[in-house]
Amino acid sequence: MRPIMRLGRGFVRLEIDIWVSLARALTRRPDIAEGTPIRYAGAMSAILWAFIVVSAVEIPAVHVLIPWAPVRIVAVVLGVWGSVWMLGILAAHHMYPHVLDPGRLRVRYLRRTCLDIPLAAVRGVRHDLRAYDGPKSLQLTGTGQLAVVVGSSTNVRVELAAPHRFTTPQGDVTVRAIAFWADDPHAAVAAIRTAAPAPRAT
Template identity: 30%
Template sequence: MSPATQTPQTDPSRTRALLARGMGIEKIIYAAIGRAIARRPWKARDAKGFHYHAQSFAALIIFIVLSAVEVVVIDLIVHQWLWLRIPLLIFGVWGLVWMAGLLCAHLMRPHTVGTEGIRVRNGLDLDAHVTWDDVYSVGPKNRNHEPKTPSVIDDHEGRSLVMSITDQTNVEVVLERPTTITLPGLPPKGGEQVVDRIYLWTDEPKGFLDAVREHIG
């Protein structure tokens, strides 16, 4: 198949990009466990961190417990077949560690507000950064979004980055001008995106807004 006839699904460059992102997420998962043990969240020294995990914390704990139970139950079922038991045990332990790392990533990768501006994050590899020169205003705004709303939406208010939790956001960041941010993944959903505003959820909206006022008044 010639390059001209390759579809996006078979394009080697897209495959390499997907593999690179997968490896990057794996690194974040394991680094998050280390940071949780050391109590060192991903943030600049002068920045304040704001969490967003309260609504999903219970679900993550349940998944971790179920993963642990699954490892034990499957191991009991297949313990007499060593050729099957070992790979299933390795896969099960990897899944359990991965879920624990995902929980740690939610805790260790908060949104941040500091001299460098605002960083909007999720539990994996989203890290959208805007400087104070980019920011026009920040205020409270509760919005309900449709299930499976994409990260970037176009509506009557312009083009927006949406970082929702359970399809809700409670802070609006209006930008001075259309601003380029970089999202994880491949275009059209990932890569460089130009947005006019950002909607995000934080468990501490008042503290978030107070921290913003220290920098933009």
């Protein structure tokens, strides 16, 4: 019963995230505040737009091809809901980028995952392209690294001076490095090195 309840809560949270993200996109209010955004939406935008276009084509096709009115109505409703759902996921990728604040780096994925890294704790940062197995957006590796995965990959690695504890949707973890995806990894690395008190490559 508990797994079913957790699944239900996760679905409700995701549905809320989608509608909040859509509202932010429509009002042009990305969650950036005064920091510098480091975007990661490019890795998934083409795929999401492809799904959205296919869903948009399917809706009128279903209306024409299915002769039974009750079935047709259900199919159309599901098609519209699916299109809105994908638009919400796309909006979340754009509305919640990573953010480089004066004193911290916020590594995020959509609305739920946010890892606050104090810049004073950064020992080094570098471009490091890696691929990952599995569908999870958060993956803890055996090397003491927490990866925030987008499109099955990360391309920036931030080394910490000492193990640091982070709160994630999957629970608290203590790691020595954070890996994440940036659309422009070289610019992200340069910005973090400039902002960190004593940056140096690792």
